[in-house]
Amino acid sequence: MYKTVDQKIVFNGLCGTNGRYPFSQVTVADVAALARGEKIDAGLVKRIQTWLKDRFGLHRETRERNAEADLGTAGWGVVFPRGCNSDRLEALRPLLDWRKSQAASIQKDRFVEYWGEDGYREGDSGRSFLERHNVDVGSAADPNRMPYYLLLAGGPQEIPFDFQYELDLRHAVGRLDFDTVDEYAAYAQSVVVKEKEWVEQGIAAERRATFFCPRKADRASSLMRNELVCPLLDCLKSKPVTGWRLEAVLDDLATKEELLRFLGGPSTPDFLFTACHGLVFDPSDECQREKQGALSCVGRDGVGLLDTSVAASDVSPDSSLHGLISFHFACYGAGTPQWDEFSMKGDRKLKASKPFTARLPQRLLAHHRGGALAVIGHVERAWTYSFAGARTTQIDVFEDAVRRILRGEPVGYALELFNFRHAHLSAELLLLQKRERLEPLGGNRDWELADAYCAARDACNYVVLGDPAVRFPPMAHKANAGGRSDD
Numbered sequence: 001m002y003k004t005v006d007q008k009i010v011f012n013g014l015c016g017t018n019g020r021y022p023f024s025q026v027t028v029a030d031v032a033a034l035a036r037g038e039k040i041d042a043g044l045v046k047r048i049q050t051w052l053k054d055r056f057g058l059h060r061e062t063r064e065r066n067a068e069a070d071l072g073t074a075g076w077g078v079v080f081p082r083g084c085n086s087d088r089l090e091a092l093r094p095l096l097d098w099r100k101s102q103a104a105s106i107q108k109d110r111f112v113e114y115w116g117e118d119g120y121r122e123g124d125s126g127r128s129f130l131e132r133h134n135v136d137v138g139s140a141a142d143p144n145r146m147p148y149y150l151l152l153a154g155g156p157q158e159i160p161f162d163f164q165y166e167l168d169l170r171h172a173v174g175r176l177d178f179d180t181v182d183e184y185a186a187y188a189q190s191v192v193v194k195e196k197e198w199v200e201q202g203i204a205a206e207r208r209a210t211f212f213c214p215r216k217a218d219r220a221s222s223l224m225r226n227e228l229v230c231p232l233l234d235c236l237k238s239k240p241v242t243g244w245r246l247e248a249v250l251d252d253l254a255t256k257e258e259l260l261r262f263l264g265g266p267s268t269p270d271f272l273f274t275a276c277h278g279l280v281f282d283p284s285d286e287c288q289r290e291k292q293g294a295l296s297c298v299g300r301d302g303v304g305l306l307d308t309s310v311a312a313s314d315v316s317p318d319s320s321l322h323g324l325i326s327f328h329f330a331c332y333g334a335g336t337p338q339w340d341e342f343s344m345k346g347d348r349k350l351k352a353s354k355p356f357t358a359r360l361p362q363r364l365l366a367h368h369r370g371g372a373l374a375v376i377g378h379v380e381r382a383w384t385y386s387f388a389g390a391r392t393t394q395i396d397v398f399e400d401a402v403r404r405i406l407r408g409e410p411v412g413y414a415l416e417l418f419n420f421r422h423a424h425l426s427a428e429l430l431l432l433q434k435r436e437r438l439e440p441l442g443g444n445r446d447w448e449l450a451d452a453y454c455a456a457r458d459a460c461n462y463v464v465l466g467d468p469a470v471r472f473p474p475m476a477h478k479a480n481a482g483g484r485s486d487d
Contacts, residue, residue, distance in 0.1 A: 015279075015281070071099065071103040071149065072110060073106075073143065074147065074148035075148055077112040077146065077150050078099075078112075078113055078114065078153055079150055081153075081154045082120060082121050084115075084119065087181045088181060089113075089153075092153060092176075094192050095189075095191055098192045099469065103149075120158070124163060125163065126163055126166030126167040127166070130146065141171050148171055148172055149467075150167065150172070151467050152164060153176050153184070154175075155177035156177070156355035157356075161463070165463075168415075169423065172413050173464065174468035176365070176467075177362065178362060179362075183362070183366035184366075186371060187366050187371055190322065190373075194322055194373065195470075198473045204270075205243070206244070207243055207269075207270040207271070208244070209246050209269060210272050210273070211232070211246070211247070212250075212259055212273065212276070213228075213250050213251075213275045213276060214250075214254035214255075214276050215251035216298075225250065225251070227384075227388045228275055228329065228387045229248070232273075232399055241407055243475030244406050244475075247269075255298045256307075256310055256314070260315070264320055264321045264369075265319060269324070271324075271326070271327075271405060272324060272327070273326075273402065276297065277295075278292075278295065278332045278382070279293065279296060279305070279311075280292065280331055291359075293377075294310060295309060295333070297309060297310060310360070311359065312360045312362065315363050315367070317368070317369075319367065323373060325411060326374075326376070328361070328376070328377045330382055331378070332358060332381070333360075333382065334375070334376075334377030334465055335379040336352045336355060336358070337355045337380055338352055341380050341461075342381070373467070374466030374467065376401075377463065378458075383454055383457075383458040385458050386398075386455075386458050397459075405472065411466070412464055426456045432449055432452050433449075
């Protein structure tokens with residue numbers, strides 16, 4: 001999203017049927033009105049900030065400090081929806097047994113399966129779930145009461161996105177959502193095989209991180225290239241992470257064919273970062289379930305938008321993504337809610353007949369020849385407010401997350417600063433709302449309110465798809481089953 005001369009707001013996303021911005025009629029005044037009407041729970045904000053404090057500032061952490069990379073200390077758990085078929089549990093058994101061998105190696109209570117009545121119950125909030133399990137919601141995550149790493153085993157119809165967002169403020173949360181039991185089994189087997197391979201064989205002498213960003217004529221694409229990807233690369237090059245080679249595939253080189261080479265083709269990197277438009281479809285469009293969030297690449301004259309975008313169906317069944325960790329900055333790149341999260345309560349717009357996880361990351365994670373370890377992405381529209389606010393460019397959260405991943409820290413822990421950003425911006429919005437009640441200024445404060453609201457909402461919706469404890473083994477140390485690193 002960015003400011004235009006006529007006070008309209010344009011989002012990062014392209015309509016899959018006509019290639020236009022599907023949200024271009026939203027105005028700054030619309031968003032400001034939404035911000036004025038949005039009720040922020042002051043108590044929740046305070047609890048969030050308490051959870052995120054540590055001796056270095058504001059960060060999510062466990063009470064046993066600096067233990068987040070060690071599953072034997074931080075703990076690992078899986079949450080199933082109540083009423084879930086036991087076939088799903090058994091399909092994940094290889095992964096559960098592997099994590100149990102790591103997390104419960106010293107203390108048995110550091111590995112927990114939340115199943116049946118102990119699992120997610122319809123209507124649970126993050127807070128009610130924690131309280132039901134006798135967890136103090138006003139402190140940092142305590143592995144003695146609940147593991148720090150939590151894997152949700154079910155789709156957003158069974159375990160809502162909002163539950164994931166709230167729980168993720170305190171814990172490191174990931175989600176697995178597949179249509180078939182075989183896909184759950186394929187992911188579990190893929191992670192165990194790859195991690196055991198690292199334990200037994202060590203790691204490659206050099207690993208590769210690829211950054212992909214196509215050139216398009218619109219403003220949002222220019223912002224993604226010039227204020228996110230290129231500055232991010234500059235930061236990573238100025239202080240390199242040991243053992244990693246960086247490569248940039250930008251502008252006219254960022255074609256569909258090239259991206260497919262990175263998604264299971266001959267040039268699949270260890271880490272892939274993409275920044276591009278995600279395709280958007282109307283709820284009535286038959287393409288929505290399969291193509292929503294597909295990654296739009298460089299187009300060619302006479303070739304349709306769908307034909308120059310990468311969707312799940314484009315990933316070859318003969319490819320292998322074994323060991324890939326991927327980060328997709330794109331509208332709907334991780335999933336779609338049922339209702340528009342940026343419309344007034346009295347005028348809620350339907351986004352889908354039911355909420356769903358994006359098909360492309362599902363395909364990458366459950367590939368039968370060896371899937372990705374994790375896909376990081378955004379639910380709903382991704383806004384350029386993620387990195388380019390009204391006042392300044394801010395890529396620190398992206399740089400921090402990428403550095404942590406490349407250093408070999410678990411992906412769930414690597415995303416902590418996105419949660420801190422969400423908490424900080426929610427508190428800022430709360431203060432602006434308070435000022436508005438005391439000193440109403442109307443349109444004179446529209447941009448300030450719209451800026452705070454969009455940034456806070458945007459930061460909330462980054463999620464990990466896959467096990468939040470997956471990680472690259474640190475380059476300086478041979479991998480070990482317990483997952484501890486001194487790097």
